[in-house]
Amino acid sequence: MADFDADLVIGGGGPAGMIAGLLFARAGIDTLVLEKHKDFLRDFRGDTIHPSTLQIFHELGLLGELLKRDHVKVPVIHGRVAGEMIPVADFRHLPVAAPYIALMPQWDFLDFVAEAAARYPGFRLERCTEATGTIERDGRVAGVSLAGGGAARARKLVIAADGRHSVVRAGSGLPQETIGAPMDVFWFRLPKHAEPENETVGTFDPGRIFVMIDRRDYWQCAFVFPKGAADRIRAEGLDAFRRRVADVGPETAAAVDAIGSWEDVKLLTVTVDRLETWHKPGLLLIGDAAHAMSPIGGVGINLAIQDAVASANILAAAMAAGEAIDPLLAKVQARRMLPTRMTQGMQKLVQDRVVAPLLAGTHFDRPPVMLELLKRLPMLRRLPARVIGLGFRPEHVRSPEARGISPRI
Numbered sequence: 332m333a334d335f336d337a338d339l340v341i342g343g344g345g346p347a348g349m350i351a352g353l354l355f356a357r358a359g360i361d362t363l364v365l366e367k368h369k370d371f372l373r374d375f376r377g378d379t380i381h382p383s384t385l386q387i388f389h390e391l392g393l394l395g396e397l398l399k400r401d402h403v404k405v406p407v408i409h410g411r412v413a414g415e416m417i418p419v420a421d422f423r424h425l426p427v428a429a430p431y432i433a434l435m436p437q438w439d440f441l442d443f444v445a446e447a448a449a450r451y452p453g454f455r456l457e458r459c460t461e462a463t464g465t466i467e468r469d470g471r472v473a474g475v476s477l478a479g480g481g482a483a484r485a486r487k488l489v490i491a492a493d494g495r496h497s498v499v500r501a502g503s504g505l506p507q508e509t510i511g512a513p514m515d516v517f518w519f520r521l522p523k524h525a526e527p528e529n530e531t532v533g534t535f536d537p538g539r540i541f542v543m544i545d546r547r548d549y550w551q552c553a554f555v556f557p558k559g560a561a562d563r564i565r566a567e568g569l570d571a572f573r574r575r576v577a578d579v580g581p582e583t584a585a586a587v588d589a590i591g592s593w594e595d596v597k598l599l600t601v602t603v604d605r606l607e608t609w610h611k612p613g614l615l616l617i618g619d620a621a622h623a624m625s626p627i628g629g630v631g632i633n634l635a636i637q638d639a640v641a642s643a644n645i646l647a648a649a650m651a652a653g654e655a656i657d658p659l660l661a662k663v664q665a666r667r668m669l670p671t672r673m674t675q676g677m678q679k680l681v682q683d684r685v686v687a688p689l690l691a692g693t694h695f696d697r698p699p700v701m702l703e704l705l706k707r708l709p710m711l712r713r714l715p716a717r718v719i720g721l722g723f724r725p726e727h728v729r730s731p732e733a734r735g736i737s738p739r740i
């Protein structure tokens with residue numbers, strides 16, 4: 332039975348929790364991150380590091396070190412619509428230190444963050460430690476209960492960053508708004524048989540949405556299908572599924588035999604929701620725990636990290652100075668609710684107007700006007716690049732760095 336205590340307890344060591352851990356420890360706060368898994372290796376961890384996140388690392392003086400880790404740069408995202416390749420977002424003009432999406436296995440990214448955070452004496456990461464709910468004292472959240480019977484007590488605050496199936500959120504009683512999603516995703520790898528590189532591409536045809544992310548040595552593939560249809564697709568058999576994948580194009584046809592069994596194909600269920608209130612005394616929820624994001628635009632990690640930066644900006648100095656934290660929690664929500672609403676609104680629009688009709692087999696006579704314009708007017712590609720790459724209301728590191736400690740790796 333494990334027992335811990337810290338000023339700040341963070342439940343969940345994903346992008347939101349680890350970046351929060353890094354920033355609060357950097358500000359000199361005694362910080363404990365609890366992660367239920369023994370490592371960051373998972374079948375699925377979105378692998379996109381967006382320009383705004385790279386900018387955060389630039390501001391922390393860690394960008395150069397981060398980019399020494401193996402990654403693939405994606406300066407432009409393409410969509411293949413009715414067989415035609417259309418550049419959808421061009422990041423090269425963004426006013427940031429690294430104007431591209433870096434594709435890096437998220438376990439490498441999180442390992443890097445853990446190493447950077449471990450340079451600060453206040454940082455602790457406890458793996459194989461699962462939060463099961465909150466514990467309260469005097470009407471305030473004062474820690475989390477742990478699987479196996481122990482507890483992690485928080486002297487100042489609990490941050491729940493335990494993702495879209497958050498147990499902390501489930502037990503919090505905080506009201507939640509469900510936005511919903513019309514799709515789920517099968518997620519698997521295919522070997523790459525040929526160049527080119529950096530050809531991360533989505534294919535959008537009636538009855539088919541298929542995304543291939545270039546991971547240099549292999550394609551990470553997302554086969555998008557109508558919500559709840561996983562069992563039906565499995566029942567049609569693996570050969571039928573392979574044929575659907577092979578039909579996407581020559582790259583998939585050449586590689587589809589690599590899908591040896593359904594074991595190679597992981598189901599990712601998509602949920603989109605948000606809490607109406609992200610906090611109560613002693614507790615703040617951030618990232619997917621506060622607002623589960625659709626995969627559209629691949630912006631969920633980015634948003635989770637921005638929440639962590641905003642939390643540290645608003646809370647860390649006050650926490651270090653021993654000020655009351657509860658009155659400040661609403662400021663974090665006030666700062667981050669607008670970008671959350673706007674991003675989910677955009678995702679819902681694409682879900683309703685593009686994803687659901689396409690998955691239902693709707694034939695569009697021609698590509699949507701917006702895509703035509705993107706094809707003809709390169710300047711216009713800067714707009715989606717801004718929305719995807721920087722998001723609404725990008726955050727910058729304003730939280731303090733405690734004196735006398737250096738994070739440089």
Ligand SMILES: Cc1cc2nc3c(=O)[nH]c(=O)nc-3n(C[C@H](O)[C@H](O)[C@H](O)COP(=O)(O)OP(=O)(O)OC[C@H]3O[C@@H](n4cnc5c(N)ncnc54)[C@H](O)[C@@H]3O)c2cc1C
Binds near residue numbers: 347
């Ligand atoms: C199909 C699909 C594809 C997506 N693709 C992308 C993409 O390409 N790019 C992108 O930016 N976003 C993508 N997203 C969204 C993205 O995955 C999330 O928005 C993002 O991971 C949220 O980060 P987080 O830190 O809040 O939560 P998570 O990444 O879910 O991290 C939560 C962490 O908490 C741990 N944890 C969970 N419960 C407990 C517990 N009880 N105790 C202790 N630890 C716990 C988990 O192990 C995990 O490490 C996708 C989502 C889906 C569904």
